[in-house]
Amino acid sequence: MPTTETSGTTRINPSSWNLALGFDQAQLRPAPTRLLTCAGQGSVDRDGRLVHEGDVTAQIALAVENVEDLLHRAGMDLGDVLQLTVHATDVDAVLAGYGLIAERFAPATPPATLVGVARLAVPGMLVEITATAGR
Structure with missing residues (x-):
């Protein structure tokens, strides 16, 4: 796949396998x-309590919402995300629900890395997302 430019951003993809996962x-x-x-955002409420224990898809959705909340508080949105790192205690389960991440961050398609970890800081947390954004 060729390098493309959109709104001042040059997307560099030497192949296209990553596009199905929604990232450049x-x-x-x-x-x-x-x-x-x-900082890493997980499926926690405003008091830091885990929500959606055992449901990786719901945990992904809330983690993304928590990232989006931080972005809005900084006057940004998901399109301003420059880099994502997704930490998962079960990589296969997160990959099965990864379409939600791809959908929410489209069309920005920030470069992303999925990392398998033994556990996360909050017991029962299955996924945590860190982001860097710029405007």
Whole structure:
């Protein structure tokens, strides 16, 4: 797949396998004037309590909502995300629900990495998403 440019962002994809997962292998963007770095966001409520124990898809959805909340508080949106890292205690389960992440971050398709981990900080948490955003 060729390199393409959209709204000042150059999407670099030497192949196309990643497009089905909704991310680019690399993006070249103009330097942002503001940079937001987000700590890992999981399926927790405002008091830090785990929500949706045992339901990886619901945990993914709430983790993305929590990332989106931080973005909005910084005057940004999901389209401003430059990089995602998804930490998973069960990579296969997260891959089965990964379409939700791809759908929510489309059409920005930020470069993303899925990392398998033994456990996360909150017992019962199955997925945690870190993001870097810029505008």
